[in-house]
Amino acid sequence: MVLDDVVTSHANGFIDLWLPRDRKYNVMITHEDKVVESQLSTFEGDNTCITTMQFL
Known part of the structure; x- marks a missing residue:
């Protein structure tokens, strides 16, 4: 496991x-x-930037 924590996104929704x-x-x-x-x-x-995950 690399990360199991609460993370706050930037204002634009990215992390x-x-x-x-x-x-x-x-x-x-x-x-x-x-x-x-x-x-x-x-x-x-x-890819070094993943932008395909979104909540529907």
Whole structure:
């Protein structure tokens, strides 16, 4: 586990989270009764900015 904590987003809704390279992650973000989950990785050639997770 890399982070299991309360994080406050910036005013624009984004968060900064630096992850170790060459790993795969399962990401879950919760807010009140909403949950969003996604997988991401930090291998060479992977995106360095993820903007696809959103609450619906």
